[in-house]
Amino acid sequence: MKKTIKPEWTPTNAGEEFATTVSPGIEKTDSHSFNRSHRPIKKAKKLSTEDYVEGILNNNRTVFSRAITLVESNSAQHLEQAQEIIRQILAHTGKSIRIGITGVPGAGKSTFIETFGLYLISLGLKVAVLAIDPSSTISKGSILGDKTRMEDLSKSENAFIRPSPSSGTLGGVNRKTRETILLCEAAGFDVILVETVGVGQSEISVRSMVDFFLLILISGAGDELQGIKKGVIEIADAILINKADGDNIIRAKAAAAEYNMALHYLAESTMGWKTHAFTCSAKEKTGIDNIWSVINKFEEITKNNGVFDDRRQGQLIEWLNYMLEEHIINEFFNNKAVKDSLPQITKDILKGKLPPTAAVNLVLDAYNKSRY
Ligand SMILES: Nc1nc2c(ncn2[C@@H]2O[C@H](COP(=O)(O)OP(=O)(O)OP(=O)(O)O)[C@@H](O)[C@H]2O)c(=O)[nH]1
Numbered sequence: 285m286k287k288t289i290k291p292e293w294t295p296t297n298a299g300e301e302f303a304t305t306v307s308p309g310i311e312k313t314d315s316h317s318f319n320r321s322h323r324p325i326k327k328a329k330k331l332s333t334e335d336y337v338e339g340i341l342n343n344n345r346t347v348f349s350r351a352i353t354l355v356e357s358n359s360a361q362h363l364e365q366a367q368e369i370i371r372q373i374l375a376h377t378g379k380s381i382r383i384g385i386t387g388v389p390g391a392g393k394s395t396f397i398e399t400f401g402l403y404l405i406s407l408g409l410k411v412a413v414l415a416i417d418p419s420s421t422i423s424k425g426s427i428l429g430d431k432t433r434m435e436d437l438s439k440s441e442n443a444f445i446r447p448s449p450s451s452g453t454l455g456g457v458n459r460k461t462r463e464t465i466l467l468c469e470a471a472g473f474d475v476i477l478v479e480t481v482g483v484g485q486s487e488i489s490v491r492s493m494v495d496f497f498l499l500i501l502i503s504g505a506g507d508e509l510q511g512i513k514k515g516v517i518e519i520a521d522a523i524l525i526n527k528a529d530g531d532n533i534i535r536a537k538a539a540a541a542e543y544n545m546a547l548h549y550l551a552e553s554t555m556g557w558k559t560h561a562f563t564c565s566a567k568e569k570t571g572i573d574n575i576w577s578v579i580n581k582f583e584e585i586t587k588n589n590g591v592f593d594d595r596r597q598g599q600l601i602e603w604l605n606y607m608l609e610e611h612i613i614n615e616f617f618n619n620k621a622v623k624d625s626l627p628q629i630t631k632d633i634l635k636g637k638l639p640p641t642a643a644v645n646l647v648l649d650a651y652n653k654s655r656y
Pocket residue numbers: 387388389390391392393394395396426433481526527528529564565566567568
């Protein structure tokens with residue numbers, strides 16, 4: 285029987301009528317032994333590659349989430365299993381439309397994704413939202429705070445929201461996001477939204493993994509103020525001026541007209557497609573159906589003229605080359621002979637004893653010799 289004791293505020297002369305009792309506390313131990321001896325942490329059953337593949341294809345949410353965690357892992361053993369899973373699901377991938385979304389902080393990306401995502405779900409589609417945030421390797425990634433802004437979307441069983449992988453180089457984060465896209469497609473997601481909050485490099489990375497690239501801006505701030513580089517406008521397939529509501533409608537329309545003028549003089553971001561600027565209000569849910577029909581039109585045109593498939597094929601090769609380069613560079617600079625020879629060679633260059641071209645040959649020689 286469980287031993288009970290009276291609480292400390294019980295009157296000393298209290299009899300049986302004083303029924304309150306408390307359970308004795310657990311003896312103080314250090315927290316590790318507490319976990320081990322009293323409450324063992326239940327370890328999830330290890331899944332086989334077949335379990336993963338079957339779970340993903342049947343859209344078993346638990347297995348699907350675990351597969352993404354596996355893909356995001358940096359351990360060599362996990363990498364191997366993840367690669368085998370991806371190889372096996374590859375035939376079931378590629379059927380979604382992949383949309384990249386970028387824009388300045390506060391433009392309303394998260395609000396737009398919530399509204400747009402729910403709209404797509406109302407059409408019977410399944411939506412995955414992934415994020416690339418280079419800063420998240422240091423901070424926890426801003427999309428985490430977004431869960432509040434995507435509250436309804438995150439509750440929907442036809443939506444899946446994943447913050448940016450929080451560790452690794454930009455290259456590593458890219459690999460993880462690309463592979464997560466494949467898992468989402470195999471699990472039957474129809475639309476993949478890849479959000480980036482970065483300025484510059486991360487936009488280019490996202491462009492290299494999506495079919496359609498959407499830039500969200502607001503009126504009332506010049507490009508300079510918005511921190512948008514011309515290069516980002518040049519890779520956009522549509523510009524969306526958000527917050528076209530209330531008093532702001534006229535200004536938003538004027539901004540869209542201005543961008544449309546400017547776009548006239550820019551080269552096509554996608555062959556055979558003319559980028560235009562539109563307005564919407566993520567808050568009031570206007571202009572949302574219009575941007576979806578723009579994306580549908582884009583898909584139809586680029587699939588007909590072959591640009592859609594060409595781009596996806598190009599992205600695969602680009603990705604292969606990028607990973608090869610990253611791998612080779614890492615291997616080279618981690619090579620002991622290279623590491624040992626570089627300090628002296630650097631000194632000699634700085635003292636004017638050795639020209640850089642000759643130095644390159646010396647380092648390469650050292651590297652090559654070390655490998656035989
Ligand atoms: N009036 C109006 N306000 C909006 C609209 N969309 C977003 N907002 C507001 O703008 C602010 C920023 O919106 P977010 O969706 O967080 O913007 P974001 O681009 O995701 O911001 P970051 O994640 O910080 O880069 C919030 O206060 C929103 O309520 C809109 O269509 N109209």
